Amino acid sequence: MAKDLMSSTKVDVDRFDGTGDFGLWKTRMMAHFRILGLKDIITDFKLEKEVPIVRVPVAGQAQPTTEPLTEFVPDPAKFEKLEKALGMIINSVGDHVLRKIEHCVTATEMWSLLDELYTESTLPNRIHLQLKFYTFKMNDARSVDQNVDDFLKIVAEMNSLDVKVTDEVQAILFLTSLSPSYDQLAHTLKYGRETLTLKEVVSAVRSRERELAETSKENKGPATSLYTKERGRSYSKGSKDSNGRGRSRSNSKSRVTCWFCKKEGHVKKDCYARKKKYGDDGPGEAGVVTEKLVYSEALNVDEQRPEDVWVLDSGCTFHMTARKDWFIDFKDNGGTTILLGDNHSIMSHGQGSIRLNTHGGSINVLHNVRYVPQLRRNLISTGTLDKFGFKHEGGDGKVRYFKNNKTALRGNLINGLYFLDGETVLSESCNVEKKFDKTALWHSRLGHMGINSLRILSGKGLIDRKEVKDLQFCEHCVMGKAKKLSFNVGKHTTVDALGYIHADLWGSPNVTPSLSGKQYFLSIVDDKTRKVWQMFSNTKDETFMKFCEWMTLVQNQVNKKVKVLRTDNGLEFCNTRFDNHCKAHGIERHRTCTYTPQQNGVA
Template structure:
């Protein structure tokens, strides 16, 4: 006992202090206020040292202790603000003013929080948990600013803000509860339990049917209402009651129920109304929903565990392909809709006209969700068209005439180099190598994922013959046809054939669209190499290159039109690249660079750039602001380079990060 008392004294003397790093001041101040009150130091901290103090020495020690606690509870970055404070009240007031604001700032902040609280309402599709979490956060912020927001105001606000699917439970609460004493925590528990029941009742018969051994033999114990294991329908026993059909342990409702806490025993997985401990302690008779014996619940039923040991979710010894989707709405029976299926061994369709190639000698048997066998009458290839008009081949697709829907096997898609990811209500198909999104499928109300893809017309499957002229046009980065003809006439390229008309190039149309050229007068041109060099910097690009480049800088000799391209990660690298170019050009040509024409970008007007040009005797010709026409050579070359890269990427369908 002595040791315990000693440890408690040490713990109270040296408490664990919440560390304040400049964020979430409201929560930190609440923790500190509680700690200071527990040591009897809050009055000194809040009001300061009284002027008429009967025990000044003792008060000074207590004030120093409170100041010590505050100093130890702040990070070094915050400590500088209170380093000069000599009393706890001075330090506390300084922090409050700095991080919470003056009374005027707090009033403005409260006004915004009140408005947010008043306009808050639950969105369609939003879970009750996320909505109540948002309400709690706003209420805590309002209270931390000093406003007393009662439980009754919060409760009535929540009841007003719920969606229409909670109307009946709101009416029940308003009729059965006294809202003047009803607590917010009680309301949270009631709403969460109601949402669990609501989600369970919304499960439809047309959702996916999973195959389990012996399932069909348990289908006659029905009754109307929620079954003892979740079954629905009117059966041999009639009336309202619970059937023996066991719940699917993998259903979304079960997963949701795992997150629900019982307010009686504080365990997860059930609500207070179904609490086994509460029923046992209150003397209620407990009946097992499985064997109908008293004294235990279904989760502890020995008979259920023994019988389930003889059955499995999927028979391991049976290697027949499974078809997990057993029934789909009749409205969905359209040949261009494919349903995603994680349990399907292969792609399957019942529409023969979709096949480009079909081997009808291939025979196989597929097992349905109701344990029935249907026959595969062929296997072949289906050509489909994606949203970006690319043709994709679905190989090893089973032809099953009895099937009225198309099923897309997720496993087979992954084996073929696709990545499938689920987030929220969306399923994303992407290429595993390039991460390019191929399709995004949205979940429907009955928890299905229908993908609409069109059959490719026959003419689209024929390979396009590329003429020699078009091939050389592509090889030279979509160079204009007159340029190619000039190369042929001058015999400048070995093997270049006579260039004919290739018609419309789709890559050029996408990559070279522009407005009409700006009218220009005849300008003076250089008569020697390096007499005048044009430069310009382009970027930042929307997509960073594979090497991390965001910009490129062009340097064009006015006389020869020789062009150099340098790729940059940052604009301040332009000066270093220019020095490299100047040294290289002098070594290669023996000529001196005399003039450099550029716009007034900061990279060309820096102090070091100007000093370097002056020391090397280079004349800087700067264009008039907002007049790119004065440096037209660089601007047009800029466009040529960008269009070359863009046209090449578009024509080949390559990702934009390959632009350098």
């Protein structure tokens, strides 16, 4: 009865197409084989059964006293099970996989081939899986259950390759992979228990995930789309409260995302990765910087009118706008015909410059902007930016235009269009009176004269007293008074003659040869006695031979050895023959730094 029930049980197993998880598919198939009683067929290569040999007694012959003999005969039941297992495997794989195993005769052979094809037990694969396991990090964009599933999948793949990892090690690695929002939980689990299991860690992380989700719902306001900052302070603008106030301060940065590193918890100004790459001051902004402004960090473009924002457009030939009130200078130099996408043409009526407050805190000037009254959008031509040498980079809905590593413009992708991350500075706010520093002007005119001398001239009536005030910092004066540090005096004591030798080669192939045809002379100085030897040669190649002659002569005369030789890095001294000779005779080599003849001043 039980056997009939098992044979009639039908289990649907998804087809393996070669791209899914082979380990899970294999586990389901083995479970199905067990239900149908076919597990032994997959691992048992023998299709025979052992039966005893029946002997017929012969009259008049003595019967042998040995043990009963057996023999192997084909087992029809095993053949039937083998056909069932073969059919199950064929029906449980896709066409792409079946073509690779259809030549197999038995289910055992087919199962073994699948293992070889999709269970890579090579050393590179084992190394890859273990690196993936030990460097696993939780993905904040996925839920805890999805992260656990990814982690357990790696563990299952390692188990299939006989790479065993204890449950405690799994728990520790998963605990260390948690994101910073789970730091308090990780600290509690680490120091509050004697042992740790993966089940306990996963359960605690799931509970913490639910708490964070509930807290996020409670703290989420109806309208928090405008975020501004000024001098490092953060403000949050939202709906009015019961007292009618429309602005409230918020010191929380937990939901703020950094534009530079794409991580939460801080803004671009405080980004450690940005400071590490560009320094504390960050990348400079392109254009004429005149003042720092309070700016919107995440202004929702939908809250602005289309005629108030700029679109970065790769299809337009010029910068164009319909807002004549934005121009800081305007020239009515005739019209230009502009062809639109529907083959309709409109005319421009002059051009000029417009100031933009890009969200880096600086004011940039956009030149050669066409005034097109019939235009409904303000367009920045990316082709024009490229023409003037601006490069761009982007990704994740952001784009940045820069030149000489200085950011000029940034854009955000919204509804398929890149909108300028910034706004126009109205001409009224740009008409700032330029106040020249008359003190700095007289300081520059009079050859960077000091403030005391300027006051003397002012006292004599040569300069208006109102034009002489405290002198601000002058970078040119600082640079002019700067000087290089001098070289330290080299101090060393030579005990004996020939203990320290200075050598240098003088001359040039362009000088007039001497009467004997010499154009070079080798200068050798003993550091202890200051004895000087001069040896003349025709070419630089003779330097090594001349030095060997001198060394043999002098060492024989004073009965002492040359210990240290100091030269420059000329090829007449730095070659294989010279180096081998010094090594053979135990001479230590001292060489000066490249292009610093001051270090070889003795010779």
